[in-house]
Structure formats: structure tokens, C-alpha cells
Amino acid sequence: MASIVERPKSDGSVTYQVRWREGGGRVGQGGETENFSDRNSAEQFKLLVNAHGQHWPPGWVRGQGFVEEPAAPGDQPFVDWALRYVSRLTGIDERTRDDYEREIRLHLSLVTHTTHSGLVVPPTICNVTADDVTNWVRTEEEGLPDPDDPSKWSRRKADPKSIRTRHGLMFSIFQAAVEADPPLRTKNPCKGTRLPRIDDHIEEEMCFLEREEYTRVRTEITDPDAGDLTDWLVGSGTRWGEATALQVRDLNLNSETPTATITRAWKKGKKGSGTSMYLGPPKTRKGRRVLRLTPTQVAMLRRRTAGLSPEDFVFRTGAGKVWQHANFYNRKWRPAVEAATAKGLTKRVRIHDLRHTHVAWLIAARIPLPAIQIRLGHESISTTVDRYGHLVHALDDEISAAVEVALSIVPVQPGLRMVSGG
Template identity: 65%
Template sequence: MASIVERPKKSGDSTFQVKWREGGGRTAPGQSEKFGDLESAETFKELVDAHGQHWPPGWVRGAGFVEPETHPNDVPFIDWATRYVDRLTGIDERTHEDYLRELRIHLSLIQHTELSGRVQPATIGNLTQDDVQDWVRAEERGEQDPEDPDTWLRRPADPKSIANRHGLLFCIVQAAVESDPPLRTTNCCKKTKLPRLDDHIVEEMTFLERDEYQRIMSEITDPDAQDLTGWLFGTGMRWGEATALQTQDFNLNATPPTVSVQRAWKKAKKGAPCGPFFLGPPKTKRARRVLALSSAQAQMVRRRVAGQPPEAFVFRTATGKSWRHANYYNRKWLPAVQRAVEKGLSKRPRIHDLRHSHVALLIAAKIPLPAIQIRLGHESIQTTVDRYGHLVRSLDGEIVAAVEVALGAPARPELRVVVGA
């Protein structure tokens, strides 16, 4: 509850200060507003209490209620953002649903702060660079329960998630700049300072050495699960790509044998008639790719596709069905990792870490990053460099040798003897 403190003046008059803590938390920042009479102070106190110990919307400190800024043809930000997402083409229903969830949970937190300090609902026209930066900080910090500091009302977002949401925000604002008529003249997201990604990316990946991978493989007793695990480790393919492979995707008579990545499993919209998953295009255009196979991999595939029709899934469960991530993870992968840990394995890898481990092996074999980019299906070489560039320590010897050659002392010129000098 807000309180009123009387401040006597030397003249005999008094001012009345309304004091409260923002949001009502015991450790929240203190706020105050001054009035010349008790009645005005009591009225304002009631407003603060009615708004949950926050400044009343539209109130400017020291000035009272002020008419909001107006922008011709302006639209509430969340309304414009929703309209932008609903009009996107070339995305599946699951992606559309994910974007709307980001708007509802995260981008809806964006608000506009005027130069006077008054906070206003964000519109597509009043949004500023400072508003975007304030939102990034709020995402990074999260929000704790003022009554229980150990409880999060909204957990801090990781740098990658913030970058992804900022990318969506950038596109939403840019659409307003390019609309007819334009709703903005500039994109306020262009100079946003985002949290660093590098530490986060390195931290979340686990790289398995060959012997560590073998320790986990030895704990997987299901032959079908063994084949799939070996394929993920040996090709670096994404889970959704590997489990969507069909007999028709292989050219086992080529030299070397190859596999073509043409489709991947996608999450469907809730309640979709196709069920929770459906087959769609790979993650990006570059994810459509052809991978060369080793002779051992080709031999395993021949065994699995023998007598199968072209549309048959290559990696199937013992009952002949396609694998589902939760089924494989809970019944095959997680128990195997737990047993390996009990026997001394020091890491707890995820399924996706088989992809990361595949890259580590290629880098250790001095395979160039551009070739790795193509094999993984990364849209940009920058993605490959950002995620795996720190592993290129195996080339240190070659780099040092090249530098020594380049900086080596020049050959000493031969001495010339001039007769009769």
C-alpha cells in the first residue's frame, strides 16, 4: 500500500508526499510524487493502490495526466505484429503458431517510454531504439516474484532466444517502414546491442570422443536403435532428417555411395488431422543436400532397405514404425547414457550432440569449414564458424609452420669479390 508523508515547510505550510515501492515488492525501487494539498495526495494514493503499486497510466511525474503522443495512421504494436505474422507466406502452420506464441509471451512486453518518463502502450509508430533496448534488457534479466526472490515470474532468456526474437521484431518493424503508406520512416531495431552469443553456444554443446561414443553404443542393445545412433554420429544429420529418410533417397551404386536429404519431420499444429508430426521440406534451402557415405554405412543401408518399397522409412523401430524422438530418447538413448555414466562416462550428451561430435571429428581430420557447412546443410558459413570455429585448434601446427616459413630470415646474399678494388 502507498503511504502519505507530510513535509512541513518553514513558512508553516506543508507538502504531502505519496510514497510506495514499484510493484509492491519489499526490495523494489522506491517511488514518490509530491502534492501541495492532502486531498490531491489522497486521490493519487488511491490511484497507485488501484494500479498495483505502479504509476497510473498516462501520469507524468510532476505534471499529472498528460495527453498521449499521437501518430497519424498508427496501430497498436501487437495488432500490427499479429497482422504481419498472419500474412507471412512460405511457412508451415507450426512455425506460424510459434511466431504467434513469441508475440503473445515476449514481444507483448514491449512498451514505449516518452522523454518525460511516462510509459505508454507501444504502437508501431511510437516505438524507439531505446524501447527496443529496454525490452532486450528485460528479456535478459527476467522477472522475479517480488514476494519470493527465489521464484521467477519470467525466467531470463538465453542470448540465442533473444537474438531470434529480435530478428522477428526487426522484420515486423521493417514491414511498417515499407508499407503503403509508410507507418514509420526508419527501423528502430537496426542498432540494438544484443547479448553475446559465443559463450552460450560453446556451453550448450557436448563433444564425444570416439571412445566415449563407443561406451554409449555398447549400452544400446536394440539393433534398430544402434543403426540409427551410428547413422547420426557418422553423418551429422539432424534427427528430423535422418528419421525421414526413405529407400528412394539412396544411390548405393554411385562411387562413393550417396544419400539425398529431401524431407524432414515437422511439428504439426495442435489438433491437426495428420497427428503431431508431418513430412515437410528440410530446415533451409541448403539443407537439401547430398552426402557421401562410407562403405560401412552403405552396407548397413543395403541391409535395411532390402525388399523395401521406395517410400519405406530406412530407420524403423522393431515394430516397423518410424522413430519418434520421445520414444527413442526415453527408451533407448537416456538409459544408455545413464548406464555409461554409472560406469565412468563424464558427459551427459543429448541426441543432437551426435551431430556436434561428427563435426568435431571432421575438424580433427582437417576437413575445411566450407566443406563441413555443405555436409551439415548450414544456410551460411557464418553459422558453421560461430558454432565450431573454436574447435579448429587441430590446425595449430600447420598454422605455426606456415607462419614460420613466411617470417623466416631471408637467405644471406653471396659475398662478391671485386678484383682490383
């Protein structure tokens, strides 16, 4: 362990010398020393040496202390670079760009850089380290209590899914710096970050309704237009924005295999643009999909589309207007759920849980996950597996039986030997 030796000088002052053996071994490269003019600085350095296993602290230059690397050419404040990166992204709608910019200002701006000497300084696109990113994750996880009232929050804890989403944006920002010409960084500090598990978070758990539970809620929706939309959501697994954007021309009801084609969805307009919602493509590329319809769905859709023009929306209010999410939730959905709860429903179900319920019913019917992925419009099978894989228990008996057969060994009678065929 490092020690401190006082060395008096001829002028009456004292030098405090920190001594240790490199690596801490009895036999090694010999003793190492560093001198200080005050005891406190020597004590601090001693702690650093001990913390680093009897090695020189990284970044420390003998006789000079911690020396930060000079700023790289082209370096700039992290937030400035991040906003510039987002402003130049292509292939995204303006609402998404607006959301990215908000995440940068409210959350990614919390990133700081800690120097070798422990000094916290503003981050730049070049000086942020993997440790800085880890510290940011902890900041997001822990939140910030209100100093005047510990029961309140100045900044609430972020849930694991939000942290992962923001970390993904941060990863892309730093990767752009790595791939810049000339490169501003040699590696991405977000690589290898240990992120919180999404399934550690309980509050955002999906809700799955049994058929009897769905019937309880559905019975309370007496408006026929709202009821048709509710049945479509749970029977098709489409997202709210996709269902309410469905038009007559998207339906093929006279074929032997009737279908509905999902080609568009409602999108939120950019703040300040004067447009609250607009029609755009589905959430993912594979969101463009064709859904096979049941006879019950065909009958309902024929009833709803009789006399309508090709570009009319299929699901509309009694006044013939497009459904607004807030209007449907506050006037139809929430009252129905509250009434069903008063009569014994024990689950707190959201509108989007109808999509989850649709999947649960398919899995219970032993529909394979790849088919469910296509029906939902998930970009990757991993999304489907991550969200719904834990529900695949209906095939447990078949899986156990298959494993039993595979591991069964036909006993060989004594005196007989196995003969290969051929």
C-alpha cells in the same frame, strides 16, 4: 549546474525558476530559465537539465513541458500490427507461423514505450524507440522474480540465443512498417541494438564426444534398430528429423560413389490441427543435399532396406513403425547415457550432440569448414564458423609454420645489394 531561484509574486505565491547556462559553459548563449509553480516540479526539471549536460531535455517545450508527437496516420498497437504481419507471411509452414505468434504474445508483448517525461505507455508500431528495444532486451535478460518467493520466477531469464531470435523477429516486424506504403516509420528501432553474446551462455554449450566416449554410450544401446539409427546420426551429421524421414528411394547404394540424398524432414504440426508431425522440406534451402556414404554405412543400409519398397522409411522400430523422438529418447537414449555415466562417462550428452560430435570428428580429420557447411546443410558458412570455428585447432602447427615462412626475411650479406630480376 542548474539552480533554483524562488521568485515571490505580488499575490503572495512563489514561482520556482530553474536557471542554467546552455551547455554549462561560462561563456555561451546566455542564461536559460524555466518557471514552475511548485518546488518538486522544479527539482525534477533541474535533474533533467543536469542529466542532459545543461541542455533543454529532448521533447520539452518551454512553458508547456514534454510534448509527445501526435500519433502517425495508420498507427496501431504494436502487438496487433505484429500478429497481422505474421498472419500475412508467405513461404513458411503453419507450425512456424504458430511459433511466431506465440513469441509475440509471450515475449514481444513485453515491449513498452517510455515517453520523454518518463511515463510508460503501451507501445504502438510508430512510437517504439531504440531505447525501448534496449529496455526490452534487459527485461528478457533479467527475468522477473516471483514477488512472493524470490527463489522462484514469474518469468525466467531468457538465454542469449532466444533473445537474438526474438529480436530478429521484432526487427522484421518493424522493417515491414518502414517499408509499408505509405511508410509508418522512417527507421527501424531495432537497428544497432546491442544484444547479449551467445557464447556468454554456458548452459546450452554443445557437447562433443571422443570416439571412446561415443563407444561407451553405443555399447549400452542393445536394440539393433536403435543402434543403427544412432550410428547413422553420428556418422552422417543429419538432424533427427532428417534421419528418421530417410526413405529407401533416397539411397543410391549400387554406384561406385554410393550416396544418400536428404530431401525431406519431419515437421511439427500446428497446434490444434490434429496432426502432430508431417513431412516437409529440410530446415534450410541448402538442407537438400547429397551425402557420400562409407562402406560400413552402405553395408548397414543394404541390410536395413532389403525387401523394402521405395517409399518405406529406412530407420524404423522393431515393430516397423517410424521412430518418435520421445520414444527413442526415453526408452533407448537416456537409459544408455545413464548407464554409461554410471561407468565413468562425465558428459551430459543429448541426441542432437551426435551431430556436433560428427562435426568435431571431421574437424579433427582436417576437413575444411566449407565442406562441413555443405555436409550439414547450413545456409551460410557463417553459421558453421560461429558454431564450430573454435574447434579448428588441428592446423595450428601448419598455420604457425606458414606464418613463420611468410615473415622470414633472407638476410642480406654486407657489401651486397639487392638486384631486381628481369
